[in-house]
Each structure stands twice: as C-alpha cells, then as structure tokens.
Amino acid sequence: MDLDQLAALRTPEGEAALVAAAELTDGDPLVAAATLRAAGIPAGLAAAALTQAELRRRAIGKFGPDAAGMYFTRAGLEQATRGRVARRRAARLRDAGVHTMVDLGCGLGADAIAAARSGIRVYGVEADPVTAAMAAANARATGVADRFTVIPGDATRFDVTQVDGHPVDAVFCDPARRRAGTGRRIFDPAAYSPPWDFLLGLAERVPRTVFKVAPGIDHAVLPADAEAEWVSVGGDLVEATVWCGPLAAVPRRATLLGGPVAHQLTGTGVGRPPVGPVRRYLYDPDGAVVRAHLVAEFAATVDGSLADQEIAYVYADTPTPTPYARCLEVVEVLPFSLKRLRALLRDRGVGRLEILKRGSALEPERLRRDLRLSGPESASLVLTRVADAPTALLCRPVR
Structure with missing residues (x-):
C-alpha cells in the first residue's frame, strides 16, 4: 500500500468500501473483489479495502475491538506487540513515574497507543511514510491523538532527550528484526534496525530506556545492570524486553499472561538446579x-x-x-x-x-x-x- 491508497481509504468512499469489504464472508478473494466492483467500487479501491478487511480480522487477536477501525500493513501487524503485553508494559512505565516517552520506530503504534491510554505523553518516530501515516490514523481511531504524536523521521537521528522543549522521561524502541524484502528473521542483534550498539547507547542518554528483543537473544550480550524479561501469552513465548536504569528491578524475570492474573518468576538467571534420577x-x-x-x-x-x-x-x-x-x-x-x-x-x-x-x-x-x-x-x-x-x-x- 502507498500513501495515495491509504488516503483513498480514508475518504467517505473509501470508508464505505471498507464497510462493504468487512461484510463479505466468502473466502474467495476473486469473488469478493467482483462483488465490490459490481457495487460500483473502483478496482484499486476495492483491492485496498479487501486487504485492510483481511488484516483487520487477523488483528483482532492482538488489538481486540480496536482493530475494526485501524490500518495495517502485513509486516507491521506481524511485528506489532500484542495488546495485553503492551498494556502491561505501559502500566509498568506509568507506575515508574514516566510522563513523557519517545517510541523510536513506533510502527503501527501498538505500544504507543497503550502508553497513551495509560496517561503517558508519547512521541512516536517512524521512518516509513506509509507506516507513519497509519500510526497517526490509528492514534485518531483509538482516541489518543491528543497524547500520541507521530513524527516521520530516522530514529537514529532523533533527539531523545527532549521534544518541543519538554524533557523526555523514557525511551522505548522495538527494532526491526526481519530483513527488508525477504521477511527473514534476524538473530544477530548487531543486524537489528536500529542496531544493538545504538540500543545500548540510548540508556546512556535516557536512563529509563526499554527495548524489545527476540526471545532467543543470547544472555551474554545483555547489559549487566539491566533487567531482561521474557513474556509468554497462553503458553506461547512472544517476546523479551530489556529494562534499563531505574526501571531494572531484578536481573531476570519470566512473565506469564493468559489468565486473569499475571504470574511472574524472578531470579538471577545463573542458578543451577540439583541433578538426580527421574522421579514420579x-x-x-x-x-x-x-x-x-x-x-x-x-x-x-x-x-x-x-x-x-x-x-x-x-x-x-x-x-x-x-x-x-x-x-x-x-x-x-x-x-x-x-x-x-x-x-x-x-x-x-x-x-x-x-x-x-x-x-x-x-x-x-x-x-x-x-x-x-x-x-x-x-x-x-x-x-x-x-x-x-x-x-x-x-x-x-x-x-
């Protein structure tokens, strides 16, 4: 999708096309496209509406009812934080006294929206123009445009110490961990975008820095004074988060979400269990x-x-x-x-x-x-x- 297609979807005609696309239940994309064209919707607009309708249905698992009014790219939806995980992270930042946060590489806005809903003022920086426009539209769709501002630009060049003359309390960064064009996962943190050295340097400028990493990250590369947290949802391991500076409470944390209560196990991460025979x-x-x-x-x-x-x-x-x-x-x-x-x-x-x-x-x-x-x-x-x-x-x- 490009900016012109997104703009077309946000016109009254585009919104009507999105409503019509959402009402189609036939799984055959050719039949769905023909149905929209028969209703007088131009082919290009019909295709864009059908794509968004499909992505919105898939997004319900992460965004719940909000998904019905949001805009997505396939890659952005795949990499977006699940709603419950984002809400929990936002609550922890709020409870730590964060009032203003910069979200570097905010993507479609999943984490920024959760933080804004918790009362935090968020400035999201996003390099991709289409994704940035979608994030801004999603801020409006979820009612947080007054607390979540999207700034198109390069995350590595953004001044994270202050925005509009106001000091920044915290920085969050979810670096891209898939190769552009191929979609293949990146396992080497040095190849993240922004890269690992940049993430580590953030904590030197803003002590309350949080960054999201792949669950399989090598413990040896983690900052010695940071907290590393692994999160599972319903038994599925979904992400790892590094909490720096005063946000670090313990060396290692495992957080299990799924039921009505979150369960957390903490420790050093270096203990060795006893070894013995197989037991009952x-x-x-x-x-x-x-x-x-x-x-x-x-x-x-x-x-x-x-x-x-x-x-x-x-x-x-x-x-x-x-x-x-x-x-x-x-x-x-x-x-x-x-x-x-x-x-x-x-x-x-x-x-x-x-x-x-x-x-x-x-x-x-x-x-x-x-x-x-x-x-x-x-x-x-x-x-x-x-x-x-x-x-x-x-x-x-x-x-």
Whole structure:
C-alpha cells in the first residue's frame, strides 16, 4: 500500500468500501473483489479495502475491538506487540513515574497507543511514510491523538532527550528484526534496525530506556545492570524486553499472561538446579521460564531436580499446582528403542499420542508414523536425555 491508497481509504468512499469489504464472508478473494466492483467500487479501491478487511480480522487477536477501525500493513501487524503485553508494559512505565516517552520506530503504534491510554505523553518516530501515516490514523481511531504524536523521521537521528522543549522521561524502541524484502528473521542483534550498539547507547542518554528483543537473544550480550524479561501469552513465548536504569528491578524475570492474573518468576538467571534420577512427576516449564534461565528458581518451588543438567525438564516426587509448568505423571521409563516403544504402546492400546521433546533429534511426526499407533487409549511421550542417554518417558497428564 502507498500513501495515495491509504488516503483513498480514508475518504467517505473509501470508508464505505471498507464497510462493504468487512461484510463479505466468502473466502474467495476473486469473488469478493467482483462483488465490490459490481457495487460500483473502483478496482484499486476495492483491492485496498479487501486487504485492510483481511488484516483487520487477523488483528483482532492482538488489538481486540480496536482493530475494526485501524490500518495495517502485513509486516507491521506481524511485528506489532500484542495488546495485553503492551498494556502491561505501559502500566509498568506509568507506575515508574514516566510522563513523557519517545517510541523510536513506533510502527503501527501498538505500544504507543497503550502508553497513551495509560496517561503517558508519547512521541512516536517512524521512518516509513506509509507506516507513519497509519500510526497517526490509528492514534485518531483509538482516541489518543491528543497524547500520541507521530513524527516521520530516522530514529537514529532523533533527539531523545527532549521534544518541543519538554524533557523526555523514557525511551522505548522495538527494532526491526526481519530483513527488508525477504521477511527473514534476524538473530544477530548487531543486524537489528536500529542496531544493538545504538540500543545500548540510548540508556546512556535516557536512563529509563526499554527495548524489545527476540526471545532467543543470547544472555551474554545483555547489559549487566539491566533487567531482561521474557513474556509468554497462553503458553506461547512472544517476546523479551530489556529494562534499563531505574526501571531494572531484578536481573531476570519470566512473565506469564493468559489468565486473569499475571504470574511472574524472578531470579538471577545463573542458578543451577540439583541433578538426580527421574522421579514420579515431570514438569515441563513454560518457555518464558526456560529462556529466562530461571529453571533453578522454578525447580525450588516444586522441590524438583533435573535428570540431565542440560535438559530443562524438572522431576519431583509430588504434583504441585503451579502456573509455571505443565505437570505429567511418569508411567514408564525406558532407553529409547523404536521396537521396545512400539511394543509398549501396542500393549497399552495407545492410539492417540502427544509427543514432547527436549534434547532429542527425533522428528515427532516421523516417529508417530513409525510407531504404527492403534487403540482407544491416549498418552504423552517425552523424548529426552537422562544422564546424557536418549530416553523415552511414557506419561499421563496430572489433572
């Protein structure tokens, strides 16, 4: 989409086209386009409206009802922060006394809108003209245009210490982590846009600096005096955030969102759990706990231990209710052997099998085919290593 197409969508005719596109339920894009053209909507406007209608439907999961009036690009929507995560981050900034914030590379405005709704005055800087125009339109659509101003420009050249003569309390930056043109993920922080060195330098100019990074980031590159937080939503690990200066409360934090209450596990990230034999119950920690290197802290909450010092499955003698891990009861333990495993599952009449793995190179779907499952029973199979030996654990859920 270009600026002319966006402008056309924001005219009365464009808004009518968006309403008509949203009402179409036929999944065939050719049929939908023909329907709009038959209603007198020009082909170019119809195509733009249908694209926005599709993106708005997809955006509901992140933006909720707000999505119906917002504007999106495919790449921008994919990279936008989920609403619940953005709201929680905004609340933490507000509670830390932030009144004015600069959002460098604000994208479509997900984080800026959440911050503005919390009462923070936000200046969003965005280099891409179309994205900047969409962010401004989204500020108006969500009712925060008086507190969220979009400034087109290069984030690396923007003065983050003051805006319009007013001092800045905090800076937030969500750098691009996909390559332009290909959409491929970038794993090296030095190749982020803006790059890693620029992000680290922000905290020297504005102590209350926050930046969002890929969940798989290497702990070794994180600033020693910052807090690194990993966030999961409904069990899906969605992002990591680095909190600098006075915003840093603990070295490492795992935050689990999904239910009505947020659960947080904190620690140093350097602890090592005890290692021992496989015990009756296996805990599969949430991805945020694992990536935050807080398995030792979690194991302490269930009196647990590892069976292999490199594998993040925690074993205990009793089942303890916990939001930080799924609990399974271990029914059988055997060195991995396809023949023995097939016989065991056949004897138990297992026809439905969930396959989990850590520390195993086996491909679950290929293994499922090789097992030739048949029967009315269901079970969970955990492929892992115990004392560095390939091991299969037959389990059942703990209700």
